Amino acid sequence: MTEMRWDVAPGDRPTVPVSEQKASSGFLVYTLGLLLAVILTATSFWVANTSAIWAPGVPAGLAVLAIAQMGVHLVFFLHITTGPDSSHNVLALAFGVLIVFLVLAGSLVIMANLNENMMAHTELMNLQMQR
Amino acid sequence: MNVAVEMDAVRQGELLDISEAGPAPKRIIAGFGFWIFLLSDIVMFSALFASYAVLAKASAGGLTGVQLFDQRNVAMETALLLLSSYTCGMMSLAINSRRYFATFLGAVVTFLLGAAFLALELREFQGMIALGATPQRSAFLSAFFTLVGSHGLHVTVGLAWLVLMMVQLSLRGFQEVVVRRLHCFSLFWHALDIIWVLIFTVVYLMGVLP
Numbered sequence: 001m002t003e004m005r006w007d008v009a010p011g012d013r014p015t016v017p018v019s020e021q022k023a024s025s026g027f028l029v030y031t032l033g034l035l036l037a038v039i040l041t042a043t044s045f046w047v048a049n050t051s052a053i054w055a056p057g058v059p060a061g062l063a064v065l066a067i068a069q070m071g072v073h074l075v076f077f078l079h080i081t082t083g084p085d086s087s088h089n090v091l092a093l094a095f096g097v098l099i100v101f102l103v104l105a106g107s108l109v110i111m112a113n114l115n116e117n118m119m120a121h122t123e124l125m126n127l128q129m130q131r
Numbered sequence: 132m133n134v135a136v137e138m139d140a141v142r143q144g145e146l147l148d149i150s151e152a153g154p155a156p157k158r159i160i161a162g163f164g165f166w167i168f169l170l171s172d173i174v175m176f177s178a179l180f181a182s183y184a185v186l187a188k189a190s191a192g193g194l195t196g197v198q199l200f201d202q203r204n205v206a207m208e209t210a211l212l213l214l215s216s217y218t219c220g221m222m223s224l225a226i227n228s229r230r231y232f233a234t235f236l237g238a239v240v241t242f243l244l245g246a247a248f249l250a251l252e253l254r255e256f257q258g259m260i261a262l263g264a265t266p267q268r269s270a271f272l273s274a275f276f277t278l279v280g281s282h283g284l285h286v287t288v289g290l291a292w293l294v295l296m297m298v299q300l301s302l303r304g305f306q307e308v309v310v311r312r313l314h315c316f317s318l319f320w321h322a323l324d325i326i327w328v329l330i331f332t333v334v335y336l337m338g339v340l341p
Contacts, residue, residue, distance in 0.1 A: 009162025010162050010163065010318060011162060011314060012162065026220075026227070027221070030217055030220035033220075034214075038213065041209055041210075041213065041331075044331075044332060044336060045202065045206060045336070048336040048337075055341070059337055062336055062337055063332070066328055066329060069328045073216075073321060073324060073328065074325070077216060077220055077321040078318065078322070089163065092163075092166060092167055092170055096171075096173055096174060099174050103174065103177045103178055104177055104180060106181075107178075107181035107184070108181065108184055
C-alpha cells in the first residue's frame with residue numbers, strides 16, 4: 001500500500017499501487033455490489049411474503065437485510081471503507097448514523113411510551129365509568 | 132481512479148507529515164463537503180422515517196397500506212433504481228478513464244432508468260389518489276406521501292442535474308470542475324438508492340405484514 005498524504009474523497013476507491021491496478025477492477029467492484037444488492041433485495045421480498053419464517057421474526061429479519069444492503073451500497077458503490085485513507089469519511093458517516101439513530105429511536109420510544117400512558121389513562125377512565 | 136492517481140503522482144513516494152502536506156486537492160475537499168451534505172440529507176430523511184413509523188397505523192378508518200401497496204410495482208421500482216445506480220457507477224468509471232462516448236452512454240441509461248422509476252412512482256401515486264387515498268385523508272397517508280414524495284423529488288432533482296452535467300460535459304469537455312461535479316452527482320445518486328432501500332423495507336414490505 002502506497003503511503004498517502006490525504007484521505008481519499010468519498011466515492012473514490014482506495015488507491016492501489018499502480019502495479020496492481022487493472023482496468024477491470026472497478027467494473028468488478030460495481031458488478032459484485034450489484035449482485036450482492038440483488039441477492040439481498042430478493043431475500044427481503046421473499047422474507048416478507050413467505051410463511052416459512054416465524055411471523056414475529058419477520059420485521060427483525062427485514063431490518064437486518066436492509067442494514068446489510070445499505071452496507072453493501074456504502075462499500076461497493078460509495079467506496080466508503082475502513083482503510084486508513086478514508087478515516088474522515090467514516091467519522092462523518094459515524095456521526096450521521098448516531099444522529100439518525102437518536103432521531104429514529106428517540107421518536108419511536110417517546111411516542112410508544114406516550115401511547116401506552118394514554119391507553120392506561122383511557123382504561124382507567126373506563127374503569128371509573130363502569131363503577 | 133487511474134487518471135486521478137497519475138494526476139496526483141506527488142502522492143506516491145515519500146510520506147509527508149500532515150502539517151507539511153498542505154491543503155488537500157480541491158477534488159477531495161469538494162467530495163468530502165458533498166458527503167457532509169448527503170449525511171445531513173439522510174438525517175432529514177430519518178426525521179421523515181420517524182414520523183412515518185409513528186403514524187403508520189393512524190389511517191383514520193381510510194385505506195391502509197395492505198390495501199394500497201402493490202409489491203410487484205415496488206419490486207420493479209427497486210430493480211430500476213438499483214440498475215440505474217449500477218450504470219451510474221459504470222459512468223464514473225468511464226469518467227475516470229476519460230472515455231467520452233461511454234460517459235454519455237452511461238448517463239443516458241442512468242437517466243432512462245431513473246425516469247422510468249419516477250414514472251412508475253407517479254403512476255402509483257395517481258392510482259392511490261384515484262382510490263381516494265389522498266395526503267389529506269389520514270395521518271398515515273400524509274406521512275407516506277411526504278416520505279416517498281421527498282425521495283421522488285430528490286430523484287427528479289438528480290435527473291435534472293444529470294441533464295445539466297451532460298450539457299456541461301459536451302460544452303466544456305473533461306475539465307476538472309466538470310469531473311468534480313459529475314463525481315458529486317454519482318455520490319448523490321448512490322445515496323438516493325440507499326434511502327430507497329430503507330423506504331421499500333420500512334414502508335412497502337413492513338407495511339403489508341399482518
